[in-house]
Amino acid sequence: MPKRVSWREIAVDVDAAEGEAVVARLKSFDIDKSQTMGCSICPGADHKMSYRLLECSSETCKGASPVKCAWRGKMVTCLDSEHVSIFEFGEHSSETASPGRKKLSLAQKAFCRDLAQNHIRPMRIRHALSRKFATPLEDLPPLKMVQNFVNHYGRTQMENHDRLQELTAWIREHAYNGSETMTEPFTFAWEMDNAGLPIVGNGSDQKPFLVGITTKALMLRLMVLPESFILHLDGTYKTNQLDYPVMVVVVSDRSRRFHLVAVFVMSQETQPMFQAALLALRRLYFWISKQHLTVHYAMADDDKAQRNVLAVVFGDNPHFRFLISGAE
Known part of the structure; x- marks a missing residue:
């Protein structure tokens, strides 16, 4: 059996602020092991606590002895109350304080x-x-x-999911497959791989990033008479909070009420990107409704690329009209 460690109590069941003050007084240390387990701080608790083992990393201890410092620490934190208990074992190789991190x-x-x-x-x-x-x-x-x-x-x-591999996996995991409920969000894109999953790109100039997010219920808002709604493109986003532009697709009815259809996140505001987004939207509408999307009226920001794309994607309809052409 492993030898039982006689931990000395430094602080027991203290709040987060006091625990931080205790940790600040310790010499420099590294976290050797960290895991989550059943909480032993709270009696009869059914929640978790974090369990961390510490080892000395003080430069003064390293300089005082060629042997690794014998000091060890243990810190357990209740994930519910955030109360902390701190223990130690062994002695430092040097009592001289080291500059704290x-x-x-x-x-x-x-x-x-x-x-x-x-x-x-x-x-x-x-x-x-x-x-x-x-x-x-x-x-x-x-x-x-x-x-x-x-x-x-x-x-x-x-x-x-700001790491490309994790983000791509998340998008593909939530990609449209037809089995979604009416209100279940899913992702979609124009380019697809052989498995029918979205190819979203990496945000570079060669492989720009594009993904759409919507639900079946939102998409079916387009399933009305084409002369009864106006399709709007709105490239609205805050540059101080978001890395990529967000294009919102909405429809307005005869009562001048606006209804969300889909949201696109894209790395570039260029005509090819807008075109890929609208082509993906049109194809998705056909998959869901088994009908071709027909648009009679459209509006967009004062953006020539958006206006051109609307004409390219929906201009084969002789009734298509762009109602506002920006500042021109």
Whole structure:
């Protein structure tokens, strides 16, 4: 049987702020192991806690002895209450304090989460931290630490899939297959592989990124008399929050009410991209309704590429009219 470790208590069942203060007083350490298991902090709990084993990484201990420092730490955090218990075992090779690593405080982490939810990039978040907390950039944790925190939060809490391989897998997993319910969201694109799954590109000039998102119920809003609606293209997005433009496709009825049909995320606002989006929309409508999409009236932003594409895709209909031609 493995030898039982006699852990010494440093802090037991303390709140997150006090736990952070305790950790700040420890010498430099690395996380050796990290896992999730049943919570032992809360009696009879059915939720989880994080369990982390720590090992000394202090430069003063490394310089004091050729043998690896014997100090070890253990930190368990309830994922429900965020209460922390911290333990230690063994002694440091040197009692001399080592320069502590710069870490994000609880308030800074909360601020990072708020900005991450608005899709602000880590570098801009770090500059915002400097302004928010009146702290020079050189006194803040390094950019890599902010990147790791924001990216981990995005992947685990926001379902951000900003890595190409993960993003492509997510899009293909949610691609239209015909079995979706009326309100179940799915993805679609113009280019397809041999398996009938979307080819979305990587965002480069050679392989631009394009994906559409909608539901059957939204698409069937087009299943009305063509003279009773106007098709609108709206390239609306905020450049300070999103990396890629978003094109919204809506229809307006005779009561001047607007109804969403689909949303496209694209890496370029060019005529080939707009054309691929509308061709994908038209094909998807046929798959769902078994009818060809006929458009009599269309409107778009003051964008020549959008106007040209609408004429190319729907101009074979002799009744097609572009109602507003921008500033011309």
